[in-house]
Amino acid sequence: MRVDWTTFWPRILESTGETIFMVILTLIFGSILGIGFGLLLYVTRKGNILENQLVFQIMNIFINIIRPIPFIIFLVAISPLTRLVVGTTIGTWAAIFPMTIAASFGIARIVENNLVSIDPGVVEAAKAMGASPFQIIYTVLIPEALGPLILGLTFVTVSLIDFSAMAGTVGGGGLGHVAMTYGYQRFDGSVMLVTVIILIILVQLAQWLGNTISRKIMRR
Amino acid sequence: MIEFKNASKTFRLGKREVNAVKGVSLAIEQGEIFGIIGFSGAGKSTLLRLVNLLEQPTSGAIQIQGVDLATLPKKELRKLRRKIGMIFQNFNLFSSRTVAGNVAYPLKLAGIPKKEINERVSELLSFVGLTDKANDYPEQLSGGQKQRVGIARALATSPDILICDEATSALDPDTTSDILRLLKKVNHELGITVLLITHEMHVIQSICDRVAVMEEGEVIEVGSVFDTFTNPKHPTTKRFIKSVENDLPSAKLLREWREKGGKRLYRVTFKGEITNAPVLSQITQKYSVDFNIVHGYIRELQERLFGNLLISFEGNADAIESAMIELQSIVDVEEVELDAG
Structure with missing residues (x-):
């Protein structure tokens, strides 16, 4: 049973919008959490401005536990928590919650890695000039790491497009949902092809945007 | 101005303890340029960081104008740090900020209004001669220019003290001289006390008033640069002086000189006023002795002259003896063992 493309385009458009919505919101929430975690990881490291072995080790182990779990499994495993927070496990908001959690841990590591590479x-x-730890964080660490950080966030964005498709298969909406229900379950190759092409275009756009912004910041 | 009172710093590396600074007592006077010299690992970098408390002393105390920084609450400490400018071997400029942005940074931290910051920044950039580079980024500058930005940034909050961590070690000789001149200007024109550490004796020689020599965490010799150069006590100090002033010809030259039937060699050292008098010529004429300067130098140190010459004398042995005795009453003379080379 083939779809009728004259009426199906609006459906595709709507799903693309859902995918972009999920990715952007996840990126915003995930970045807020992830940059916070990443900074905390960095400043509590041994020998750093707010050295705290306990906080560092707990965060470090926690991130290492969450990160290796494949997203599709994490998505299902976390669903009771999703229901508790969002109220449902179906729809874009229900997808955004687990995506945000997963993304924030990845972003935390990326932020930490970029901060570690800053010249101590x-x-x-800055310390010698009388900067407080908080001032060091937002006037030195973040601006100095911003260029590579944008590239890291671009990498995360591409993964998020991937995540959103997975979330789509379990009721999250978006292009993943369309590809699954029309392309896979109804064997319509043309739907599959169109969704894949749109996903590729989205990834290209995200990468181009990330490269452009980071190049502007790093001046190279 | 800055006083170290039996200050020590011990680092713990795993199970090993490293005594970077051991019981240093030292007083740096207001308005002087004080140099600390030592080989790498001597503890001078740690000692310097005790001044603005980037490192906490393990024992002892450091007082800045009578205030022990370690006793201050954190907020007060940060305020006082603005009165101690610091420059670094690797400049440590913010790559995300322009030259002007780097110089403005400490002023922003101090919460100074934007208009005042802009005025102060252009004043500082003109002081270090970088007005035309205000909008460049650090990576567009040469090493010497980067250090000038570092100096302008360190001076932004009008400090009383400037501490320099190997500030010229990453620079070529020409640029080093430029930066040293600038440091001297900071000291003379702004009256800022300069405390620097270095492993290069010529840095001490060219700008410092007083010097401390450090070895294995301890200060082994302190004195005016002139006294230390003209009369070093400790073997390490002598080694540092040899690094800039070679007071013996090479072994090869000495051997050749001896093979040609060279006579006894005397080291004649003289300093200050005496360098203006034709002492050598007068005495040798009086006793009809010829002299030949084989090797040596005359240097200006802290606006005083210091000479160190290797001289051979020819003539009647008794006459030479008498000439020597008279010479010794005016300048320092010692016979040099030829095999010493």
Whole structure:
């Protein structure tokens, strides 16, 4: 049973919108949480401005537990919590919640890695000029790491497009849902092809945007 | 101005303890340029960081104008740090900020209004000679220019003290001289006390008033640069001086000189006023002795002259003896063992 493309385009358009919505919101929430976690990981490291072994180790182990779980399994495993927070496990909002959790842990690691690569001498200079730990975080660490950080977030965005498709297969809406119900379950190759092409275009756009912004920040 | 009172710093590396600074007592006077020299690992970098409490002393105390920084609450400490500018070997500029942005940074931290910041930044950039680079980013600058930005940034909050962590070690000799001149200007024109650490004796020689020599965490010799250069006590100090002033010809030259039937060699050292008098010429004429300067130098140190010459004398042995005795009453003379080279 083939879809009627004259009436199906609006459906595709709507799903594309849902996918973009999920990705962007996840990116916003995930970045807020992830940058917070990443900064906390970095500043509590040994020898750093707010060294705290206990906080660092707990965060470190927690992230290492969550991150290796494949997203499709994490999505299902976390569904009781999703129901508790969002009220349902179906629809875009229900997809955004687990995506945000998964993304924030990935972003935390990316943020931490980028911060570690900052020359400690720059932090020392700021300290010598009388900067408080909080001032060091937002006037030195974040601006100095911003270029590579944008590239890291771009990488995450591409993964999120992937995540959103997976979330779609379990009732999250978006292009994944369309590809699954029309393309896979009804054997309509043309739907599959169109969704794949749209996903590729989205990934290309995200990567281009990320590259452009980071190049502007890093001036190269 | 800055006083170290039996200050020590011990680092714990795993199970090993490293005594980076051991019981240092040192007083740096207001308005002087004080240099600390030592080989790498001597503890001078740690000692420097005790001044603005980037490192906490394990024992002892450091006082800045009578205030022990370690006793201050964190907020007060950060305020006081603005009165201690610091520059670094690797400049440590913010790559995300322009030259002007780097210089403005400490002023922003201090909460100074934007208009005042802009005025102060252009004043500072003109002081270090980088007005035309205000909108460049650090990666567009040469090493010397980067250090000038570092100095402008360190001076932004009008400090009383400037501490320099190997500030010229990453620079070529020409640029080093430029930066040293600038540091001297900071000291002379702004009256800022400069405390620097270095492993290069010529840095001490060219700008410092006083010097402390450090080895294995301890200060082994302190004195005016002139006294230390003209009369070093500790073997390590002598090694540092040898690094800039070689007071013996090479072994090869000495051997050749001896093979040609060279006579006894005397080291004649003289300092200050005496360098203006034709002492050597007068005395040798009086006793009809010829002299030949084989090797040596005359240097200006802290606006005083210091000479160190290797001289051979020819003539009647008794006459040489008498000339030597008279010479010794005016300048320092010692015979040099030829095999010493």
